[in-house]
Amino acid sequence: MPKRGYHHGNLRQALVEAALKLIEAKGPTGFTLSEAAKQAGVTPAAVYRHFEGREDLIAEAARQGFIMFADLMQHAYDKYQPSALAAFEATGRAYLAFARKNPGHYIAMFESGISSNRSPELANAAHRARAILERAAEDLSQHIPADRRPPASMFSAHILAMSHGVVELYARNTPGATSPFPPEDLLETGIGIYLRGLGLIDQD
């Protein structure tokens, strides 16, 4: 950790990491640019050498999050090929795993209120992540009996909604809101029942 000297060396990334910790600890609105600077051992003004301002810093945290997220899901998807079902389920698990392992990123991405159209880089990263889930849904969709096959995008929207709901309601350490079941189990069983409803799984 070579933080000595007048020049920081890698202030930009240090600020992103400080921001992530603060966002995780205090929520997207509790985060302040000044405190992130302080935690990086630097004057608030120094931030402006690397970012346009507060929002820009959050957007960069979100961008990095989308990239990690997409990589993770891509990896899960690839690993379970050529089984469309196994690959699909793996991306679902990857979703939750990401949210739990990187709450700061997750919040910056989905709860900070910054638009993913804010910059082309952010939009690209977000789009890539979404595309992987949709691809997995599309693959799996081919296995659904044609008479009950919903559009793949609807299908993936359902899964996304349930995943996000589980994260928000049951995988946050919100005091007072105790989870009745481990979030992983909840999501796994929920997706399982849903897939059975589509005729993709026969029995229990």
Added chain:
Amino acid sequence: MPKRGYHHGNLRQALVEAALKLIEAKGPTGFTLSEAAKQAGVTPAAVYRHFEGREDLIAEAARQGFIMFADLMQHAYDKYQPSALAAFEATGRAYLAFARKNPGHYIAMFESGISSNRSPELANAAHRARAILERAAEDLSQHIPADRRPPASMFSAHILAMSHGVVELYARNTPGATSPFPPEDLLETGIGIYLRGLGLIDQD
């Protein structure tokens, strides 16, 4: 609207309503006590005649939300009795309808970060709302073939997660995030597929 004179008449409720509008417009963190006071035509200090402070005002908004929410779901539940299935589906629709009609309340309830254990009144209201959903799930659960019957609380958690996910991801007018389908349809079909997976619906 008798807002004339030195005494306001019903400042307490006027403040709650101003807060709801601000929360809806600016998010839970963008809301400020001072601005709510201003919109109610009153000095910030006047707020302290009716609330302990900023948080207390948000908590009251959430409390009123939970009561409305519970009433709405109760009504939906009762209306479709004695069909457990119809009653259950109606409560799901009521969930989304509430979120769309009362975004300020919804945000205060689920996104403001205030604990529902903050006060007994708030906890009661929140509990009542939750209980209705669980009751509907329990009823319906009796109709599930025993060999594939999950605990009713898991069942209701799944539905809650999907509902919340749909609200957060597709029923907010977040710029840039266009919904592929109307949220109502998305939730209706999602719950339908899920229920089919449980053996509660036979065909399409």
Added chain:
DNA sequence: TGTACATCAGTGAACGCGCGTTCACTGATGTAC
């Protein structure tokens, strides 16, 4: 190897702002007689 100099990442002081909260006060309301 040593010196001069351009670059530029960070400083630190300052700004104006709106926030939540407190306080002594004032004046409208409503009740007792």
Added chain:
DNA sequence: TGTACATCAGTGAACGCGCGTTCACTGATGTAC
């Protein structure tokens, strides 16, 4: 019906605070010769 008075909802000034942002600056780094 009229007057005296208690109540208490609202005022307005003040507070200390941390915020995001700007600016002229400084001093470390690294390159040219």
